[in-house]
Amino acid sequence: MPxxxxxxxxxxxxxxxxxxxxxxxTVLLLYGGIALALALSAGFTEANxxxxxxxxxxxxxxxxxxxxxxxxxxxxxxxxxGETIIMGFWGSVLATFLAxxxxxxxxxxxxxxxAVYYLARGAMDVLRGLNELxxxxxxxxxxxxxxxxxxxxLTLHTAGVxxxxxSEAIETVDPGQVEAVRATGAHPLAVILYxxxxxxxxxxxxxxxxxxxxxxxxxxxxxxxxxxxxxxDLMQTVRSFRFQDAATVILxxxxxxxxxxxxxxxxxxxxx
Amino acid sequence: xxxxxxNLGVRFGEQWALRGVSLRLFERAxxxxxxxxxxxxxxxxxxxxxVKGLLAPTEGRLRLGPWVLPGAPLGAVRRASGMxxxxxxxxxxxxxxxxxxxxxxxxxxxxxxxxxxxxRGDLELARYLLERVGMLEHAWKRAxxxxxxQRQRVGIARALAQEPALILADEPISALDPKNAxxxxxxxxxxxxxxRVPLLITLHHLELVRAYAHRVVAFRGGExxxxxSSSAFDRGLEQALYFGEGSEAGxxxxxxx
Numbered sequence: 001m002p003x004x005x006x007x008x009x010x011x012x013x014x015x016x017x018x019x020x021x022x023x024x025x026t027v028l029l030l031y032g033g034i035a036l037a038l039a040l041s042a043g044f045t046e047a048n049x050x051x052x053x054x055x056x057x058x059x060x061x062x063x064x065x066x067x068x069x070x071x072x073x074x075x076x077x078x079x080x081x082g083e084t085i086i087m088g089f090w091g092s093v094l095a096t097f098l099a100x101x102x103x104x105x106x107x108x109x110x111x112x113x114x115a116v117y118y119l120a121r122g123a124m125d126v127l128r129g130l131n132e133l134x135x136x137x138x139x140x141x142x143x144x145x146x147x148x149x150x151x152x153x154l155t156l157h158t159a160g161v162x163x164x165x166x167s168e169a170i171e172t173v174d175p176g177q178v179e180a181v182r183a184t185g186a187h188p189l190a191v192i193l194y195x196x197x198x199x200x201x202x203x204x205x206x207x208x209x210x211x212x213x214x215x216x217x218x219x220x221x222x223x224x225x226x227x228x229x230x231x232x233d234l235m236q237t238v239r240s241f242r243f244q245d246a247a248t249v250i251l252x253x254x255x256x257x258x259x260x261x262x263x264x265x266x267x268x269x270x271x272x
Numbered sequence: 273x274x275x276x277x278x279n280l281g282v283r284f285g286e287q288w289a290l291r292g293v294s295l296r297l298f299e300r301a302x303x304x305x306x307x308x309x310x311x312x313x314x315x316x317x318x319x320x321x322x323v324k325g326l327l328a329p330t331e332g333r334l335r336l337g338p339w340v341l342p343g344a345p346l347g348a349v350r351r352a353s354g355m356x357x358x359x360x361x362x363x364x365x366x367x368x369x370x371x372x373x374x375x376x377x378x379x380x381x382x383x384x385x386x387x388x389x390x391x392r393g394d395l396e397l398a399r400y401l402l403e404r405v406g407m408l409e410h411a412w413k414r415a416x417x418x419x420x421x422q423r424q425r426v427g428i429a430r431a432l433a434q435e436p437a438l439i440l441a442d443e444p445i446s447a448l449d450p451k452n453a454x455x456x457x458x459x460x461x462x463x464x465x466x467x468r469v470p471l472l473i474t475l476h477h478l479e480l481v482r483a484y485a486h487r488v489v490a491f492r493g494g495e496x497x498x499x500x501s502s503s504a505f506d507r508g509l510e511q512a513l514y515f516g517e518g519s520e521a522g523x524x525x526x527x528x529x
Contacts, residue, residue, distance in 0.1 A: 180361035183324055184434055185350030186377035190385040194374055198365040 069251060070244035077233055077245075081252050084229030085260070087147050088216035091154025096208055098159035103166035104192065109178075110170060124167070127160025132218050136227045150227030154215050162207050169203040170196060205271045209264045216260050220253050273352065273437035273470065274299050275323065279332035282318050289318040291494045293332070297487065298438070303470040305461065307485035307502065309478065311514055314491035316474040320440050323472065325349035337437060351378040354431030354469075356441040356460070360423040362415035368426045369411040372398040375433030394433075401429035405459060421452035428460055432467060439464055441473040478510060492516075 104110050106120035132153045139149030173196055181195035223231020230249060237246040280293040293315075297306050308316040321327040322334055325346045334341045339349045354375065362371045376394040377385050384390075390398075402408045405425040415423060424444060431439055444460065445453035461484055464471045475481050481488060481502060488505040490498040490513050498509055 174364070176357070176359060176361040177363045179326065180355070180357060180430075181363065181374055181377070183326060183350055183355045184375055184378050184430075185325075185347045185352075186374070187347070187382040187385055189382060190377050190380075193386055194366070194370075194377065195363060198363050201365070 066243045066247040066250075068244065069247035070242075071248065073233075073245055074248060077230060077249055077252055080223075080228075080230040080233045081256055083147055084219045084223065084231065085216055085256065087150045087154065087219040087222070087227075087229055088212060090151045091158055091215045091219070092208060092212040094151070094155040095158035095162060095211070098155065099163035099166060100204075102159065102163040103170060104196075106163065106167040107170035109173070109175065110192065110196070120163075121167070124160045124163040127156050128164055129160070130157060132157040133221060133225060136222045137225050140226045145226045145228065147228035150219060150222040150229065153222060153227065154218060158211050158215060162211055165207050166200065166204060169200045173199040202271075206268050209268050209271075213257070213261050213264050217257055220257075273337040274335070275438070275472070276335040277319075277332065278334075280319075280322065280329050280334055281331040282315075282322060282327060283330040288330075288494050290315040290322070290491075293319065293494075293496055295489060295496060295499060297472070297489070298470045303464065303468050304486040305464070305471045305473065305484055306487045306489060307481040308472065308474040308489050308491065309476075309481060309505075309513070310491035310497065314497075315494040316491050317442050318494075319491070320355075320442050320472065320474060323438075324353055324355055324440055347378065351434065352436060353438040353440050354434040354436035356424070356427050356431050356439065356444045358443040358447055360420070360427045360447070362418075362423050362426055362430070364416040365414060367412050367414055368402065368407055368418065368422075369398060371415055371426050372401055372429045372433050375430045375435075378434065397435075398429070398433055401432050402426075404463060405429045419452075420448050421456055424448060424452075424456050425459065428456070428463065432463060432469070436469060439469050439471045439473075441471065443474050443476065446476060481505070 102120050102124055105116055106124055108117060111117050111120075135153035135156055136150055139152050143149045143152075177199065178191060178195035182191045186194070219229050220231045220234070223229040223233070224235050226232065230253060234246060234249045234253075237243070237249060275295070275297040277293050277295040280290060280295075281288060282290040298304055308319065310316055318327065322329055322341065323336060325341065328342055336349060336352055339345075339352065341349060363374065366374075373390055373394060376390055376398070379394075380390070399408065399411075402411050405428055407422060407425050407429065410418065410422060415426065418426065424447075427444075431441075441460065445457050448456060457480060460471070460473075473485075475485075482505070485502045488498065488500065488502045489496060490505070490509070492513055497513055498505060
């Protein structure tokens with residue numbers, strides 16, 4: 001790559017180290033590879049720029065059929081929206097009860113690096129790795145339609161995510177403060193409550209509130225697989241080509257997510 | 273509370289931080305002040321941490337009153353002594369009052385501790401100590417809002433709230449400016465006298481050691497260099513301790529380890 005590497009005739013500079021040359025070569029190869037992959041796969045997925053532009057046009061034309069939004073079924077949709085928010089709320093609260101003990105058991109500075117640590121970390125990784133939509137599919141199959149499978153799916157997935165974040169926060173607390181409480185001879189659980197908890201409480205509040213927002217958004221999607229809430233209405237209206245009703249549902253979802261984001265952000269600022 | 277070390281040794285990896293330490297301290301009934309002196313890395317803090325039950329001896333034994341380490345229950349050993357730290361080590365997001373109450377935790381049952389059920393007596397003691405260290409008006413301030421001198425005052429109150437049989441202070445004033453250092457030192461000495469608690473303190477200020485300590489234990493290179501009355505710890509010994517033969521070499525070996 002003669003163009004990217006300054007030549008040896010650069011005035012007064014030492015020669016470019018081999019490691020740096022190799023890095024530049026790797027970056028160039030990477031971008032080249034991405035460009036090549038796009039070109040090769042364009043025919044396969046029809047994702048070429050022309051087709052994309054065309055489909056955007058089609059979608060815009062189609063979206064006219066959503067207007068104006070119909071208010072006929074508003075009371076039903078509002079009720080479903082309430083169900084969705086409740087799913088997100090319950091999922092978040094139940095997840096907290098799982099996440100807090102898991103987080104402490106999965107923190108090296110609390111339990112050491114033994115079997116308990118790896119079990120807790122492993123459990124959280126599995127829960128985190130299972131997408132809530134996948135979990136909801138399983139629970140709907142097992143328990144039938146309705147919000148309960150959705151709540152369970154959100155609970156398990158969120159417990160993994162919040163537990164993992166919280167355990168990492170626990171591992172970065174100031175050990176001096178914990179040591180001082182331990183040095184009094186206090187019970188080990190009291191050391192956690194008075195030495196560690198005050199340090200991680202702000203993180204805990206922040207993660208929990210943030211995941212309440214995330215869960216309300218996720219809960220709308222869970223309805224698509226039959227786990228209750230407003231997502232279920234969205235699926236029904238679209239499938240039966242009642243696009244003006246679907247528009248109302250979509251607007252309601254956007255409004256609810258917006259309001260909850262704002263409220264939760266304000267609450268986090270006030271508490272943390 | 274008598275403190276007896278028998279051939280005590282602590283090893284970190286390959287390096288002995290303490291070795292062959294045999295001492296008998298606080299054998300008299302009246303509360304004494306014992307100063308630990310010596311260059312950085314000589315083993316003073318290591319010794320304090322073993323007494324506190326935060327560090328297990330690699331060899332030898334340490335007896336604090338009825339408790340013998342290794343072997344004694346660590347909760348009981350830690351309850352026996354109160355600790356004042358160089359970097360204060362207050363729980364930053366708790367109030368000054370709560371930090372003082374931490375000293376009461378080992379006296380509560382586990383259930384009471386977890387439910388924050390402090391007794392009226394606990395609160396009265398905390399209030400009294402906060403007043404004595406001049407921090408009563410700041411009782412409801414969070415520790416992270418206090419200055420260094422104020423934090424160490426709370427640290428002293430926390431150690432005393434434990435009603436310990438011995439106070440350990442690990443360079444309690446070396447993080448403070450000279451004015452605060454003098455005031456906090458004076459307060460500490462006044463309070464241990466008033467509450468009749470013996471004090472084991474590491475100090476770099478040898479004029480303070482001569483003025484206030486009854487006994488001096490000097491460490492060098494992890495071993496006891498001198499142990500005796502503070503009046504016997506003269507300038508000659510001080511010179512030998514900090515600049516004497518082998519002290520440089522010993523220091524370098526420890527720092528490079």
